[in-house]
Amino acid sequence: MSLLPVAEAQARILALGRPVAAETVSLNAAAGRFAAADVTARRTQPAADLSAMDGYALRFAELPGPWTVVGESAAGAGLDTPLAPGEAARIFTGAPLPAGADTVLLQEEAERDGARLILAGEGPPRTGAHVRAAGTDFIAGGTLIAAGALITPARIGLAAVGGHGTLPVRRRLRVALISTGDELVPAGQPVSGTRLPSSNAPMLAALLGGLAVDVIDAGIVPDRLDALAAAFARVVDADIVVTTGGASVGDRDLVRPALAAAGATIDFWRIAMKPGKPLMAGRLGDAVMVGLPGNPVSAFVTANLFLLPLVRGMQGAADPLPRIMPATLAGPLPATGVRAEYLRGRWDGGRAMPLSGQDSAALASLSAAELLIARAPHQAALPAGAAVEILPIG
Structure with a gap:
């Protein structure tokens, strides 16, 4: 199976998720949602000179x-x-x-x-x-907030002045997180030998925290088909089911066969990117299923590129994809291979400096990162001062 380019995978995962139903909420509850319809002014501002x-x-x-x-x-x-x-x-x-x-x-x-x-x-x-002068801010009947726009604090103020006490938005999403792996123990519990604290679920929950999402932590599931099937059965009410780990090609990577046994359909599997190749997406009943890699950095990068856009798209965002910005390199980069690369970096005097330690399990360098440097496949080596594209992260 050939590896799917990043842009095509993003388009396909967005197509899997239909916008959820709209609801009307008070202004105090609207922040972080996306407008489900155009919001028009009910009055002119200023109403007089x-x-x-x-x-x-x-x-x-x-x-x-x-x-x-x-x-x-x-x-x-x-x-x-x-x-x-x-x-x-x-x-x-x-x-x-x-x-x-x-x-x-x-x-x-x-x-x-x-x-x-x-x-x-x-x-x-x-x-x-x-x-x-009257009407210099806006006039009655004009669009204040376009459908698909993020409801920010400033837009809430605008809506209030425009005569609104409520706003039409998409309902909150239910996102279930399933961590797979015999080696995992809950964060904060004693760890012995080669076992590991489970970091992906709390990291992803924090990443989703700025969106209108109710996170369902389905816990840690061992590498057994029956345990995975039971976990999928527990999250039937979720809008999005996210697994971490178990999506590669090893004997104990059982997420794909467990999904098949549960009646899921896989739309794609494996992306031409680094880190994050073993990404999958499909549908599990009424939910969109997203299988993220188990390595924490890979999970973080793929969540930014695929999971967050899916969430924003299902919440009705007009532009759900991550924001790409131009930047200048503060240090050199080697040539890329057959996959797109997303390198952790930080700001250095207004330039993007690649961090040392790009291993997909290295959380220390991820915690120091402020941006991802995005590079296409088959790019030549770049010197300091070259133009690049970056994704801000936080």
Whole structure:
């Protein structure tokens, strides 16, 4: 079986996951979700011409004055009567301009004696100075948040000002994590001999923590077909089932045969990438099944490239794939082979520095990494200063 290119594997895994149902939630519960429909403004902002500064509302054509101050306009309580020629109104930031006014004179450029107001500085430079015109932020009926956009804190504020108290989003996903391997023991428990603390499940749960996901930790499953079958039966309500380990070609790599026995269909297996070749994906009942490698670095890299995009896609993200950025190398890199490579690196003076220790089980170098340097297959060696593409990680 030939190895699948990364981009094709990403497209196929995204096609496996259909967006989940939409629901309406309060603004306080919407952060981190993706909009299930366009959110349009129910009002215009600003609803009227507002002052951007404290000062005096007047007609620009009447500069340099003098004027007679006939009242004041405050936020939420404007001046009801229009200004006649030669009149001005005290005005505060966020207050509506009285009818007849078109400009604001800053208070530090004004001098007042009772009701008499005169210019005491350079004055406003143009008509409309220090005024926030009606509709300059958005107008009623305009799109505030496009379908598929991530609901960020700023977008929540925008929706609130636009007249919304709730938002349409995709429901939370249920993601089950199954760690396979006779050598694993739960994190924090005593370890003897060649056994290992299980690190993939807590690492992946943390990686999913920024998304609208409910993680189901199905525990550690030994390398036995009956144990794997029982584990799959326990997570039938999950939207995504993630296994780590057991997906390679060894005698004890039993995830594939266990999935076949459970009635799963495998869409693809093995990717032309390093680390992370033994990746598989398919469907297990109504769930998308993702088999990640057991080595922690491989699991981390493939989760960033495949699992997180799948989660974002099923939550309705318009652009679920990881963000690729251009960067400049701070150190040299050797030529690549037949697989794409994702090298751990860090920022060094604004440049991407490859880390030493790129072994797929080396968690110490992963913990120090700030980015992955992405390289295509069959690339020549690169010197320091060469252009590369990177994926930010955290």
